[in-house]
Amino acid sequence: MKKYQVNFLIMNKILKCKTALYSQTLPLFFLSLLTITSDGLAVEVKGLVQLNYVKASDQSSWFEEDTGILAYSKNSANVQQAFIELSDNFSNGLSYDVVANYYQLGEQNVGLSQAQISYKPLSNSKLRWRARVGFFYPKLSLENVDTGWLSPFTYTQSAINSWVGEELRTAGLEVTLYSPGRTRNSPISWEFHGSLFKANDPLGTVISWRGFAMHDRQSLNNDRVPFAPYPSVIGKDRIFHPNYVEPYHELDGNIGFYLGTHIEYYKQSTLRYYYYDNQADPLVVSHERLYAWRTKFHSLALQHKFDGNTRVLGQWLSGSSVMGNRFVYINFDAWYVMLSHKYKAHRISLRFDKFKVREDDIFPWDPNNSDGHGVTLAWRYDLNKNWQIGAEQHINKNSADIRASLGQNVEIDQQQSLAVLQYRW
């Protein structure tokens, strides 16, 4: 039993963890920025609150340290989303944008989901550049295009972007070279993005053990994502990892990167491709016993608008993650396709998701294979520019081999119904 533990200690360069240095200083930095800039300037304040009544699945969620892949564990009324977004643009091309959220679910209830400073110089050139620095999302997704990185389509987001929201955030710099088609009298616009970032080393933890999930809970700046206490994970003679991940830690000092391109035909068809690699050293483990996971993936997102009201969009994500000396090694694949139609003030969206995690590592007693598929149908109706009501039905079938270690069925069916009242300003 002790053999594994000794091995881990030898193999892993244990670092004194810079406990969430980035995520803790970030709110202070942006609050002081706001104080400086709000004097006499028109800070734009947007906000949104969603209240729901949920008819939950029988299987409790990871928030309850259980193995369900939907967010809610019991029939109840909840604050589903609440955030304020503060932003301002300055004539020199500088702008900032901060999103502060409240979540009823989860470990950190109040915090920041995004905070960035952007520089976009005014230009009439055909080839332009811009940059942003802070704590932000790479623009992988064509689903999360509403304020606060929400989806305007469904409440329960795709498996891909549920994962991005809970584990992935860039604490770094992104530089973009772009050419708007209209300046060239061309229907084609393009952008190239390159980013260097720190932190986000534990990315991949939650999909390796819990598997993909479907929800709209974005992790906040210093958040902790819990999951079930799987014996193979928490056992001192096993992998000996807490049954949670704090996804935004910097553990190994390495700099990660991503490269992306957007190609757009008018405003009608869009393609986005990204390659992401956090360059983490999988042998590094913190005192909290969180690992750096070397996570790499390709993401391809497509959208076509048939007209102003009907669109089809989809995304495919494929990559791998490894921790330790191949203690856990997974390949993951997920995709979704969604049809959304707007009729007057109604929007109806239907999405199909499929996701799969397959392991290829050295510990047979820590099974990481999981997969599933789901269907989400949502209706949203704008009563006016502030109020919206909506309803959603979600069903899925999913399996995770690791459930057997808790005496649960490996394969389960889940469904969730939501009624949502939204106010935005």
Add this chain to the structure above:
Amino acid sequence: MSKLLFVLCILLTAFFAQSKPISVSVLTKLNMPLGNVVVYLTPKNPRPSNIANKVEIMDQVNTQFLPHILAIQKDSQVRFPNSDSIKHHVYSFSQAKTFELQLYKELHADPLLFSSIGSVELGCNIHDWMLGYIFVVDTPYFGKTDIKGHLMLDLPDGEYQLDVWHPRIQDKLSALSRQLVLPVESDIKIILGASLLPDVNQYEEISGEFSDYE
């Protein structure tokens, strides 16, 4: 009676000296009508015209400039309202008017004075696909062709120079210019010699709603 005759004479003189409508058509090289072309007639003997306090509107609707092309008389002011629920950052690098304007939602910016003639190309630094034009002319006699490439204008008899402008026209604009004597010529047809620049107005056909997270 003599008074009445005098008044009648004045009225008749005024009537005949009054404007007569002229019709202008703009056709492409392929003989297709071209709409939204600014047509302006500059009198050889300009009369003083007072346009003080004239305020024109260039709105932002569904992340597009509305109208796409706004023709105004020199020394007019233009107000830039924002009918969208998001902010815009309008700018121009054009020689006729260089400016930038932050348009916050529900905040009204002061109108801008356009005192130089020529075309002013508008962009938005937040929404890169937005493109609009203000074309400033030094005459009260101007308009834009309709979808059939037609424009009817009422203007007093006299000598004029007729010019046209559209951002897609590649012809040398001075070559399209005409000297006119009204009322002798009243049905004018302009046929372009060069092909048009590509039509990219499809940018305006599909809304930018939920295109990207800004």
